[in-house]
Amino acid sequence: MNVTESEITTKHRESSPALNVYLRIRPFIGNELERGESQNLIDILDDKHIAVRLPPTINNTLRVLPISYNEYEVTRIFNQECTQQELFEQILQEPTDEIFTGSNWLLCTLGLTNSGKTHTMFGTNDDPGLIPQCLQRIFRNVGSNIDANVVFKPIGLENMIPTIDCDLNMEVAVRNYIFKDDKSRLRLPSIIQRQNQVEDLSVEDERYSIWISFFELYNENILDLLVQPKDMKTRKNLRLMQNDHSTIIKNLIQIPVFDLKEAENIIRFGFANRSTSKTNLNEASSRSHAIICITLITVNEFDEEPTMSHIYVCDLAGNEPSTSGIGKQLTETCNINTSLMTFKDCIRVLNENQTSKKQMLVPYRNSVLTSIFRPFFIGRGRTIICCNINPCATFITQTNDLMKFSALAQKTVIVPNEAKIANSAVIRHQRKSKNKGPKRLGRHSVSKEKNMSRLDQTESMNEILNEKSISYWKFCAKKALDILQKQASNRRNFLIERHQERVQVVEYLLNQREQLEILTDDKQSLTKQNEILSKNLRLEQDKQLRTQQQYNTLVLNESQLRQKLLNVEKDQREQNQLHQEEVQSLRKQLKVIQEQFEHLTDEHMKTMKEIEQTKQNEQEREQYLHDEIQRLKRDLGLELYRKQDAEKKARMFEDKFHHEQTEYQKMQYDFAKIKHELKTIQVKYDALQQEMIDIHQNTKTRTPDVVQTFVDRTSTITMTEEVEPPKTSVRSKRRTNDENENEQEIKKPKLITRSSSNASTYATPRLCQPLDEPDSNKRPKVVMRNESAVSTKQTKTKAQNPKSESQAKPKTTGTRSRTKKETKESSPTPALASVPIQHESHSPIYATIQRDRSLDRASFTTVAVDLSTVQPAPPNDVSNATPKTSTFKRIQSFFRATPTSTSSTRTNRVMQIKSTVVAFGSSTPTNRLPPSVVKIPGPTVVPTATPSMTQKVSTPKSKYNLRTRLFNNPIAKETVEKKTQITKKPSRARK
Ligand SMILES: Nc1ncnc2c1ncn2[C@@H]1O[C@H](COP(=O)(O)OP(=O)(O)OP(=O)(O)O)[C@@H](O)[C@H]1O
Known part of the structure; x- marks a missing residue:
């Protein structure tokens, strides 16, 4: 190739278009998505640019190739949505x-x-x-x-x-x-x-x-x-x-x-x-x-x-x-x-x-x-290469190679x-x-050629005949002229037909043009709509792409999840196997347990039968007990009725007792007053005696009768004073008696101790008098009351049963103020609840009312009376219980023997004093007490003897004398008035 040719070729190449290389990416088909073939490794950048992301791979030399991102340019890229018509x-x-x-x-x-x-x-x-x-x-x-x-x-x-x-x-x-x-x-x-x-x-x-x-x-x-x-x-x-x-x-x-x-x-x-x-x-x-x-x-x-x-x-x-x-x-x-x-x-x-x-x-x-x-x-x-892309991630390397080749081919120019x-x-x-x-050319051309071939044949024949003759050439010319004329006419006709046809075509085209203009307008509007739709479509495509990407991601996740699921299933299978083994062992255990259970069930049945038998026995026994309970309930009702009855009686006794106590208190008060009066009278009597002695001394000198009388009386006194020193006067005797009395009162046990069997035996219910006080004159004398022999016996019985006695202790008279309920609720534990009648007592006398169940249910213990004397004496010995009576009598006798203005009266009184002295010296003064006082038991122990005795002894005359004397004597007068006032008070209180 010389220089000129190469220059021409270069010029041609520059002006010539390159190879047309198109990429078409097919959509995923079959189970490619499920296999995880979509990993977004191919990225369409625009209509002409595409990128491929290659994951790290191992090549033949076992070297790990890094991730590569390759971009390629081609004539045009068609994605998955491209249709066949669009592609064409x-x-x-x-x-x-x-x-x-x-x-x-x-x-x-x-x-x-x-x-x-x-x-x-x-x-x-x-x-x-x-x-x-x-x-x-x-x-x-x-x-x-x-x-x-x-x-x-x-x-x-x-x-x-x-x-x-x-x-x-x-x-x-x-x-x-x-x-x-x-x-x-x-x-x-x-x-x-x-x-x-x-x-x-x-x-x-x-x-x-x-x-x-x-x-x-x-x-x-x-x-x-x-x-x-x-x-x-x-x-x-x-x-x-x-x-x-x-x-x-x-x-x-x-x-x-x-x-x-x-x-x-x-x-x-x-x-x-x-x-x-x-x-x-x-x-x-x-x-x-x-x-x-x-x-x-x-x-x-x-x-x-x-x-x-x-x-x-x-x-x-x-x-x-x-x-x-x-x-x-x-x-x-x-x-x-x-x-x-x-x-x-x-x-x-x-x-x-x-x-x-x-x-x-x-x-x-x-x-x-x-x-x-x-x-x-x-x-x-010219060449067009359409590269079809398999989008599967598995073939991404081959796809990358194909794209690389496509980019190369797209740059290749073929002149x-x-x-x-x-x-x-x-x-x-x-x-x-x-x-x-x-x-x-066409049909006419073919006929022309055929004519020409015929002409050639004729000419050849003429030539064979005479190629150099004029006739031959004329003939040829004429023939040629004919042929030309024929051709011209044919051609003219053809052109005329053709012209007519073309006129029609032009008319048709004009119509078509008008329609085309209309269609163009429509097309423009449609184009606009199409643009809008295209935009929408693009948006939708973007959305779809995103959705697709999400879908791919989901698919990827799904595959990963499936893998996890497989692993989990595998684990579960292993666990199931283990569980089955466990279940088998448990079944064996269950069988054993079932056998045990059956055995236990049999035993349970037996036990149930026994329990039923026992239940029946229990029911019978329960029935028997129920009958017993009913019977006991009836007895209890009866007992309750009896108890109520007994309680009624006890209440009655209590009321009576209370009444007697009240009466006794009054008596005590009266007695104290009388004692006081007696002392006053004694003082007056001493004064009078002194006076009388003085008078007697005066009269001794005057009259021998009087001296004789005095001598008699003195002899009487002397007789009396043989027991005591002669210098002691009657008053001293009286004092002695009083002292004795006081001693007796002092010596009286104020407290009945339980240690003393006698004391406890004769414990009195409530009579309590603080006799141990130093000034006994200021206190009322205690009048002791003895209860009946029955109570004595019961008291003895109590003494034999200290427990019951201790239980009886809280039953004091003081508890009478309590309500019935309190009385019922009072515990049987020992509790001292002695209530003094008038003063606080250091020698409490306990009254015990106790229901003795050992005895007849209807009976109650009577009130035991403890005399609490100095000398313990049997309860029937009332001599010690009546010192006051003797004193009383002594006072009465004193008043009876009160000396009058006359000698006879004085003599009588001296005699009475003598008798009184004798009476005081008696060890059994109770013999002279009226039977009403001695009488035991009695509902009341009011010493009614005092007024009767006074009435018996005193005469109207003596009363008169005494009264006169008292009224004449201002001191006695005051005493009498006080006495009158005192005697009136109890009557008021009694009211
Ligand atoms: N654009 C597309 N849309 C839908 N399906 C498609 C598309 N392209 C390919 N397929 C489907 O893919 C499958 C494979 O397609 P095809 O047989 O044409 O592949 P191929 O490249 O010719 O394979 P081979 O080279 O082995 O012949 C077919 O089932 C086809 O229907």
Whole structure:
């Protein structure tokens, strides 16, 4: 190549477009998402840029490759949502239109197996792929101008020959087989295309014939796919004949088609014959490269030679990531990978040749595939590569390689080499390509050629006859003129018809233009709407993408959760096993326990029977006890009734006792008053005696009678004083008696101690007088009362039972003030509750009222009376209990013996004093007491003897004398008045 040629090539390269490389990413299919193949490793940056994120991997040298993020640029990227129609419009529509201008195109799909190459090329009935849409576009462009005569037949990429010169038997046979059901399509030359239904975009003065060939490269063999099924097994490998100017596949069946349906049927027929098999990754994996060659021959009426253009659509077999198959499949895989490798190498070399000065040899011949593609790589056609991307994360490395290749191919520029084609002289028709401009051909051209050939024959005959004669030339000229005239007239008629047609077409076009304007307006509005919708669509797509990403994340999480679930299930299984073992052991234990339980149940039943028996016995016993209780209750009622009765009686006794006590107190008071009076009287008496002695002394001197009387009396006194010293007077005697009395009173035990059996035996109920006080004169004398003999006996009984006595102690007279309830509630424990009658007593006399249960229930203990005398005496001995009575008598006697003014009276009184003295000296003064006083027991112990005794002894006269004397004596008078007052008081108190 000289300098000029290289410069031209460089200029061409700069002006020429590069390879069109498209990426189409298929959506996830099957269970790919479930397998976690979506990991967002592919990122579409925009329409032309894509990025791949490679996870860390281990290469052959066991080195961990880091995460890499690779960006690539291609012509256009189509995502998962791209439809087949959209893809066709973007990829193949323009090339399809350009083949009508004579351009040759190669479209091949590249990619991993199962990446959607076949789907992209062929599609489905409902969603046709690029090939059906390409055919549809071609036939729409052809319109009604299909060449029914099929004048030329293509031979290889660059050549064509008239059909008249070739054998079409094979094509006819295949058509007959393919369209056996449609007889109208059988006769090949006479087929008339009816394209009224299809939109007609053709140019009127051109006629088109379309030829389709369909073959596969299987294990580096070229195998025709448009053969009858019976010949499939016997089909032979076709020979590829190739030089610098042409590439011809010898004996390749090329079938002319006259409408879209025929084309589709033929494609479908050939596709059915294609080699496919099931692989690990694809149910119907292509095991060969399928190539469809659509040839368009355009015959223009005004052009001398027809033009021919091709579009090669190639569905390459998938690049296998691993050679995992065996035998035939392994061979297929190896051949596929080799051919694809060669294809990529060719592109790489071409790309390198663009920049390097040293041009490397492109390895076209390394595979049949690249040999067939060679015309396109050397500039006789343009190439489109559609790379299908498998989005699975498993094949991300292969996908990355494919993208890398795509980016490289996209930068590869192939300079068109059509000038060379024009200069070549393989076949005449080939040289007349589209660069020479349109030339009318068609039927008229063919007839013209036939006429010309006839003329040539005539001329040759004339020449043979006489080539140099004038007639020969005239004849020739005339003939030529006729022919020219005929041609001119034909041409004129043709032009007139054509003009008329064109007028109609113009009118039609004007109408169409108006409609087009309307449609344009509509289109604009629709475009706006479309833009809005596109925006919305984009937003929706973004949303969908986000959703998809979320979904992918969820799927990933789900897979992780599943893994966890599996682990958990595994753990659970192990636990279940353990549990089962435990359950078995527990069952054994349960059996043992059940046996024990049954045994215990039997025992329980026995025990229950015994319990029932015992219950019955208990019930009987209970019944018996109940009867007993009833009977005891009745007895208790009776006892209670008796008790109430006894209590009533006791209350009566208490009332009586209280009454007697009151009376006794009064008596005591009276007695004290009387004693006091007595002392006063004694004083007066002493005074009187002294006075009387004085008088007596005075009268002694006067009268011997008086002396004699005095002597008598003195003798009497002397008689009396034999016991006592003679100097002691009566008063001293009285004093002595008083002292004795007082001594007796002092010596009286004021307290009845329990230690003293006698004292306790004769304990008096309540009579208590503080006799041990120093001044006994100031105190009332105690009048002791003795109770009945019965009480004495009972007291004795108490003494025998100290416990009952101690219990009886709290029962004092003082308790009478208490309520019945308190009396009942009083505890039986010993408690001293002696209440003094008038003064606080140091010698309490206890009154004990006790219910003696040992005795008759109706009876109560009587009140025991303790006389508490100095000399313990039996209770019946009342002599000691009546000292006061003796004193009383002594006083009475004193008053009786009170000396009067007369001597007789004085003598009587002295006698009485004597008797009184005698009486006081008696050890048994009680004998002289009236029986009412001595009488024991008695309801009252009021010493009623005093007034009676006084009444008995005193005479009215003596009373008078005494009273007179008292009234005469102022001191005695006062004493009497006091006495009267004192005696009146008890009566008031009694009231
Ligand atoms: N764009 C798409 N939309 C929906 N499904 C698709 C798409 N692309 C591919 N497929 C589905 O993917 C599966 C594989 O597709 P296809 O057979 O075309 O892959 P391939 O690249 O031709 O594989 P091989 O190279 O092994 O022949 C098919 O079931 C197909 O329907």
